[in-house]
Amino acid sequence: MPRIDLYRNVHMGQRARLFALAVEVGAGDSADAAAGKRAAERCLAMTGELREHAEHEDTFIHPLLRERDPAAADALDAEHLRLDAALAALDDRARAFPAASPDARPEAQHALYLALNELISAYLAHLHAEETVAMPALWRHCGDDELAAVLGAFRASRTAQEGLTDLHRMLPALPPAVRASVARATVASVPGSEAGRSLDALSGTLAPEQRARLYADLGVPEAWALR
Template sequence: MNIDPREISAMISAHTDPSAQPGAPRMDMYAGIHKALRAVMAHTLLALGRMDVTDEEEFASHCERVMDLLDLCRSHLQHENTFVHTAIEARAPGAARVLESEHVEHEAAIAALAAGITQLLGCAPAARPVATQALYRQLALFIAHNFEHMHAEETTHNSVLWAHYSDAELVEVHNALVASIPPEEMMAILRWLVPFMSPPERTALLADMRAHAPAPVFTGVLHSVKPHLTPYEWIKLMRSLGMSCEIAPPY
């Protein structure tokens, strides 16, 4: 683990030094989705750690929750490989090689964790506590490595992308990636994406969605994320969008 306070200090100095003239923030394809992944990973790990293995319904639903996380991680790897790594390699050959090799490791870890869930579901009730604790520790290690991996992408890969692409070009890559995601998967992502963004990020995303998505889809998204915002966050969001806090029923 390498904690470098210089990264934080550099950002603070750039925005507090009156003589500095920092440019506008660059297009960051990783920012939103990585906030969502960190949130769902943390929530899933915490849920697994507090699971009551003697409650059949809770046991089944929490195991399913881990499986859903693994499916999301697997899909995320595919999206990055297909769109982001392809863009990097097109203009900086070899620059994505190291982190792409970690994707291969993550795919193997996902398969192993999924097999562990299957074994846990099939084990005798008396063996559940020990098996669950073992799975919890393995999932924690997987998430820890993912957190480090995402930081590397946000720093190393973004540096390459920003050096070789304009923001307009990066928007095109991002839009193509988003367009490839099936609607059901997108709704699952938005449930974690919107609540864990900052208010300005949240407003920008939903304002763009309102401008381009069918009205019933936009309303459905609002209903899906509202339970995961505090009342004050919801009021602030609606004000920023120029909308009433009371929204029409979905669909």
């Protein structure tokens, strides 16, 4: 049976949304000031989300890692320096882009695109370190009960809306079987009378074909959610 992985699902969601954001920024119409402003705002929202995610890891995961495997924890700390610089650089570009003059906007957009991709480069290295250094270290030194306690503490710290947002960010990037497993566990945690509405809410960011597959995998008709 697979061991509990504290990183995999959330990291898959982050990768998918970072790549989509890079395409959006790169392909945007620099003559459309309103669209440029929205793209800049999405970049700032992403850096805010990534910082919040790092705070969650620092609170719930990395103290246990540092206690059990200080060398693995040191490897993650080294990644933070490059990552922090890339986050700050993207923030600067995103804040400057909406104020660029029409003539300067094409180059400002490309500078934003480059800054975003520099962050993605740094962030991918960070995710790789967590997935290939930190998680194996936790598997070596911790039992599944300890890893489950970490997940439980994090989930308990989230409001219902924050938990739903976490699922919305993650579910579209997961394989169908994993998506169904997450959805099944989520629905099982609410009263039976709320199960349909809960499934309808958590599947809100899925593409139509993903949503249809989820309901098929769970063995319920999509109309069940509307009862």
